[in-house]
Amino acid sequence: MEYIKITNLKVEYQGEVLFQAPHLNVQDQQIIGLIGDNGVGKTTLVNIIAEKPTVFEVEGQVKRNCHTILVPQILNNSEQSGGEKEKAAIVRALLQINQTQNSLLILDEPTSNLDIEQQRWLIKALDSLKQPILLISHDQAFLSKLVNVIWQIKDQQVHEFKGTYDEYQQFLRAQEKRQNAEYVQKQVEIKKLRKNQVDYETRAKKSTKKKKNISWSDWKIRDSSGLEKSLFRKSTLLKRRITKAEMTLKKPQVHQPITLGNIENMNLELSQKSSIVRFKTQDVAVHKKQLFSITKELKIKGKEKIALTGKNGAGKSVFLAKLFHKELAVWLNPQLKMGYFQQNMAQETEETATVKEVIYKNSIFNKTTTMQLLGDLHLQRSLDNQVSALSGGQLVCYKLAKVLLGEHNLLILDEPDNFLDISSINALEEFLRNYPFAVIVVSHDQKLLKDLNFTSWKIKNHKLITPSDFSSKENAKNANQISLLQFKLDKLISDPNASFNDIENISREINRISKKD
Known part of the structure; x- marks a missing residue:
């Protein structure tokens, strides 16, 4: 139907x-x-x-x-x-x-x-x-x-x-590859045409000049005008073909990966091993309602990148806001400079400066990196607009760019991808992976989280869980398994009728689990 x-x-x-x-x-x-x-x-x-x-x-x-x-x-x-x-x-x-x-x-x-x-x-x-x-x-x-x-x-x-969407992505990649090959082939053809055109033009000019071994009387008698005209005509036709080919030649759009090694403010550098944030054990609450507990001391190191996940309402946004506003029981490195992007940032602003003026003033990266990120967030046409004149979607991208490019060594990002399109999300992922300082990001985009592959912090059952909690649980589980297997092994060894294969299999399993630890 x-x-x-x-x-x-x-x-x-x-x-x-x-x-x-x-x-x-x-x-x-x-x-x-x-x-x-x-x-x-x-x-x-x-x-x-x-x-x-x-x-x-x-x-x-x-x-x-x-x-x-x-x-x-x-x-x-x-x-x-x-x-x-x-x-x-x-x-x-x-x-x-x-x-x-x-x-x-x-x-x-x-x-x-x-x-x-x-x-x-x-x-x-x-x-x-x-x-x-x-x-x-x-x-x-x-x-x-x-x-x-x-x-x-x-x-x-x-x-x-x-x-499917995956098949479409494969189609686009194949199309891009084909277009690049066609572009290279057309360039080769134009180069060949240009060489032939120059050759015809050179021969035409030479045909009008007297050669040294021919007398003036013989040269005047010889009629070279026909050859000259023929060569110039071929040269002109090739020029037209070249012009037409160049007009239809379009370079395929290729996204260049963003480079973030061009930092113009080096006062933000912190050792990769240095702690920039230390959380004490505490309860995190809002309006006197407890959301979750931090049950052990936690650290964020100088260039650590963390993805914070959890159900809606678990307290992720509250946690990030309290961290930025210094409302948690926490030690902060004196050199720490936090940049915070929160949900619902697309509120009206009275800022009368242009996008370009504000971003250039605040960016720690060079002009190339700054312009590329602005382009990736579709702000290139709004650079000369006043910030107060931006639409809701443009304002979200502007405020995100301002945080990402700003003078910070810890980015606190609460669902920065929420109102971005696919190409901008891909650019954001590329930027965050290459960002030279610490990041803590909240997102529900499973592909983004998978591609970022940051250290996982999760709010679950009203507790903030980190990788060490997972490994502790795994270690405890492994220890229980080893104890049970060791008990079975001891019984088999003391049993004169026990199979040697059974003893060997259990020993192998104990060794395998022990190696996990």
Whole structure:
């Protein structure tokens, strides 16, 4: 069944094209992932499909053979958990879709407020749904587990790919490789044409000059004008071919990895072994409500990088805020300079300076690194704008850039990826992996956490758990296993009828577990 059919769709604002979609449709059993950079029109497209009001001029036809149920993106700007609000809205939509025949479920950034457990619940719920789904997401792990069709808005066009998100990434990599090979081949061809053109032109000029071994009378009698014209004509034709080839030659866009070795302020350097933060044992609470306990002294070292995870409401954001505002029982290195990015930073600002003025003034990195990060966060077109004139999304990216590039040797980042698009999240991951100082980051993006591979701190069962806790538990478990096996071994050794193979197997197992410790 064809639920949605889109023909010759064109969306404009004040005469400028936002995007076009010559032909798209939504069919049975499709889970469509709609992706693209922020601002390209993803939410506008789903609003058009769901017949929601829009300020854009819309041409073309959208034929709907179904009901549409849209869950818009929920901005977590209150004390109530954004994850719980998001989950409640999705549950209502699922109940509604199960009661309505021929329905299309549309979700706009459904994972942006969900913790990892809530994301697992959502994947299971959507995977069991019989109706088609159209979802906007920047969460690559989520997309990888669910979607079987990709719509990407890029270069003002909606591109469709029938396949999983991982297959689409493979397709893009192969396409990039092919484009690079074609670019190199065209460069070789142009170089060859240019050599031939210069050769024809040189021969044409030589044909008009008298050779030394020929007399003037013989030279005048000889007619070289035909040869000269022929050579110049060939040279001119080749020039045209070269000009045309150069006009169509486009260098493929290749993302250059960001380099962070260009620090212009070396007063931030701290030894990798030096402690920059020491936490005492304490309870962490908010409004007299205890959230979790730190049951042993903890340290953050000079260049240590930590990923803090836990359920929504466990106390991650409270912990980071209290650390930055020095409201914990904690020792801080006198040379410590903390940079703090928190959720809901996209609030109005009265700052009248331009983005470029503020960032350049605050950045500890050289201009190349600074400009690359601003480009990766899509701020290059806003450099001369006043900070007070930035949109909500631009303001989030500006404040994130200001923290990342600023004069800090400990970054405290509370869900910095939450409102970034996929390309910006990839750039953030690259920046944090190469950042030369300490980082503590909270995120629910499973791919980001996996790729960062930072030291894991987790709030679980109202306790802050670190890798040493995991190893202590593992060691205790191993010790119990060894004791039990040793008891069995002693019994077998004292038994004259015991099998030698059994004794050997248990001895081997004891050695294997002992090596773990």
